[in-house]
Amino acid sequence: MRTFLIALMLLFSGLAQANPFAQSDFLPVNKAFVFSSERLDSGQMRLHWKITDGYYLYQKRLKFDGLPVEQQPALPPALPHQDEYFGSTQVYRGELELIVPADAGGQLRMGWQGCADAGLCYPPQTSLVNLGNTTVAE
Numbered sequence: 001m002r003t004f005l006i007a008l009m010l011l012f013s014g015l016a017q018a019n020p021f022a023q024s025d026f027l028p029v030n031k032a033f034v035f036s037s038e039r040l041d042s043g044q045m046r047l048h049w050k051i052t053d054g055y056y057l058y059q060k061r062l063k064f065d066g067l068p069v070e071q072q073p074a075l076p077p078a079l080p081h082q083d084e085y086f087g088s089t090q091v092y093r094g095e096l097e098l099i100v101p102a103d104a105g106g107q108l109r110m111g112w113q114g115c116a117d118a119g120l121c122y123p124p125q126t127s128l129v130n131l132g133n134t135t136v137a138e
Contacts, residue, residue: 027052029122033114037129043102045131047073047110049095054117056081056091061124062098063111073098085121104131 026032034050051057059078075098078090100108108129115121 026116026118026120027055029114029125032116032122033057033112033125035110035112035125035127037110037127040099045100045104045108045129047098047100047129049092049097049112051092051094051096051114053094055114056093056117057096057112057114058086059090059092060086061111061113063109063126065109065111066107067100067104071101071104073100083115084119085115100129100131106131 032052032055034052036048036050038046038048040046049057056079059075062075064072076092076096078092081089081091083089083091108131109126110129111124111126113122113124
């Protein structure tokens with residue numbers, strides 16, 4: 001019995017080390033999805049995500065708390081994606097750029113969520129964007 005337990009433990013430790021999708025193989029969320037914002041000369045606010053290869057952002061998880069509907073940025077077309085968690089959905093890969101109109105004011109609580117193709121979904125993320133100045137990370 002003791003030999004069996006030792007063999008079983010060695011098997012499981014070998015499987016854990018051989019797992020190509022081990023947790024340590026995933027980028028931290030701020031490296032997988034690099035968010036920035038900047039005020040343009042026109043007075044508009046540019047919101048930008050650089051999305052690392054092998055990762056994607058969900059279109060339906062973008063949130064613009066603090067902006068009335070008429071001031072929320074238009075979303076560009078997204079790519080179709082079959083997701084094990086959300087089914088058929090739309091995603092962004094590579095990069096995403098959104099423009100907030102110049103007449104928007106106050107603070108915007110920008111929210112988003114993304115996943116890795118290898119199977120890890122990150123918790124929802126937020127950043128506070130001061131529409132009068134620059135981004136304040138939360």
